[in-house]
Amino acid sequence: MNIIEKDKKYIWHPLTQHKLNPETLPIKRAKGALLWDEDGKEYVDGISSWYTAVYGHCNDFIIKRAQAQMEQLDQVVFSGFTHQPAVDLAEKLISILPEGQQKVFYNDNGSTSTEIGIKMALQYHYNNGKPRKRMLAFEDGFHGDTLGAMSASGLSVYNGPFEDFFIDFKRISLPDAENLDAIKSKIKQFHDEENIAGFIYEPLVQGAAGMHMYSAEALNELLQFCRSLGIVLVADEVMTGFGKTGKNFASDYVDTKPDVMCLSKALSAGLVPMGATTCTQAVYDAFYSDDIGKGLFHGHTYSGNPIACATALAGLDLLGSAAMQENITNVVSWHEAFAKEMRAEPCVENVRQLGTIIALELKLPMERYGNLRYHIFNFCLENGAFLRPLGATMYIAAPYVTKREEMERLYETIRKVIKRFC
Numbered sequence: 446m447n448i449i450e451k452d453k454k455y456i457w458h459p460l461t462q463h464k465l466n467p468e469t470l471p472i473k474r475a476k477g478a479l480l481w482d483e484d485g486k487e488y489v490d491g492i493s494s495w496y497t498a499v500y501g502h503c504n505d506f507i508i509k510r511a512q513a514q515m516e517q518l519d520q521v522v523f524s525g526f527t528h529q530p531a532v533d534l535a536e537k538l539i540s541i542l543p544e545g546q547q548k549v550f551y552n553d554n555g556s557t558s559t560e561i562g563i564k565m566a567l568q569y570h571y572n573n574g575k576p577r578k579r580m581l582a583f584e585d586g587f588h589g590d591t592l593g594a595m596s597a598s599g600l601s602v603y604n605g606p607f608e609d610f611f612i613d614f615k616r617i618s619l620p621d622a623e624n625l626d627a628i629k630s631k632i633k634q635f636h637d638e639e640n641i642a643g644f645i646y647e648p649l650v651q652g653a654a655g656m657h658m659y660s661a662e663a664l665n666e667l668l669q670f671c672r673s674l675g676i677v678l679v680a681d682e683v684m685t686g687f688g689k690t691g692k693n694f695a696s697d698y699v700d701t702k703p704d705v706m707c708l709s710k711a712l713s714a715g716l717v718p719m720g721a722t723t724c725t726q727a728v729y730d731a732f733y734s735d736d737i738g739k740g741l742f743h744g745h746t747y748s749g750n751p752i753a754c755a756t757a758l759a760g761l762d763l764l765g766s767a768a769m770q771e772n773i774t775n776v777v778s779w780h781e782a783f784a785k786e787m788r789a790e791p792c793v794e795n796v797r798q799l800g801t802i803i804a805l806e807l808k809l810p811m812e813r814y815g816n817l818r819y820h821i822f823n824f825c826l827e828n829g830a831f832l833r834p835l836g837a838t839m840y841i842a843a844p845y846v847t848k849r850e851e852m853e854r855l856y857e858t859i860r861k862v863i864k865r866f867c
């Protein structure tokens with residue numbers, strides 16, 4: 446049996462209806478912004494393998510640091526023990542996170558990082574003796590696939606079997622100058638019915654929704670209003686974190702800083718899985734007590750894994766380097782030029798960009814995981830570009846180290862998609 450046959454025999458892939466989409470592409474090797482399949486065909490990784498490998502795949506600097514850690518200490522229980530990479534990473538994170546973040550709680554993926562964020566918000570009020578039972582989130586938000594994270598997610602097309610088991614989440618639209626007052630009164634109404642414990646939001650860019658972007662000023666006003674009601678602000682920066690928006694964090698664009706932050710994806714540079722949930726001293730203090738039951742009794746076996754911590758630390762060293770910042774600046778300026786070009790395309794609408802993320806809509810009738818989307822996806826692969834359309838949305842979130850000619854291949858592929866399908 447070849448690899449594809451064995452894959453079919455043994456594997457159940459994520460987000461896949463195997464009856465309708467039986468094809469999987471075996472990838473053999475990766476370096477920088479490039480992936481190679483079993484037949485040696487090359488692809489530019491236009492989405493940094495789901496926003497993880499932002500410093501490039503198989504980055505020598507990061508591999509060296511991970512390898513050194515691997516030989517020193519591989520894994521140890523993080524309840525009752527600690528180690529240098531965990532402490533160094535926490536110190537480094539706190540130094541670059543938005544003002545106020547003071548404690549780091551390690552976990553192992555994006556969904557667990559938001560799950561813990563939600564639990565922190567709920568237990569914060571519980572511990573303070575005034576339990577609140579309701580949560581707030583945006584329509585079309587995405588916060589992960591575990592049960593709590595899923596109930597926070599408004600992209601509910603496939604949530605049907607589970608909706609009866611969800612946490613009570615109320616939803617609001619993305620804010621702009623026009624609808625702010627209406628949103629505020631809606632929140633007030635929700636809050637009067639049943640007190641809202643926390644608000645979880647993807648600041649400035651809703652990734653899974655199709656790279657929806659919205660204004661920092663409007664978000665800021667909304668956050669201020671929520672804070673005035675005692676609502677814990679949980680920024681889900683799993684996708685936006687670590688330079689993608691042009692700043693280290695999307696929350697850096699917003700004056701009102703979060704109480705809790707959820708991090709993953711680029712945190713560990715695409716090398717190993719890792720997540721972290723961070724919070725302010727005030728949140729932490731609500732759990733600090735002589736009463737053992739007020740602790741956060743949440744733990745994952747691989748929490749604070751030393752290799753993941755060392756990898757993340759190496760990634761942060763790269764992010765802070767002049768060379769990586771220059772890469773980011775270059776990508777931003779290439780995207781600006783391409784955005785201008787795309788705005789003149791009759792078949793394209795809603796061209797938008799924030800930092801290294803650029804997105805546009807094709808004026809085509811497309812379902813999120815429909816047939817046409819599938820054809821476009823394969824057409825991109827044939828052209829050596831790994832781009833993953835979300836419905837009619839094409840977007841690029843390529844590694845910062847993508848070379849000019851590699852980025853050009855992504856742009857050229859989008860031009861070809863327009864020619865072929867519009």
Ligand SMILES: *Cc1c(COP(=O)(O)O)cnc(C)c1O
Pocket residue numbers: 554555556557559587588589590647652653681682683684685709710
């Ligand atoms: C991807 C993502 C998650 C979930 O992360 P996983 O590691 O896939 O569980 C949560 N929130 C946002 C904003 C994401 O983009």
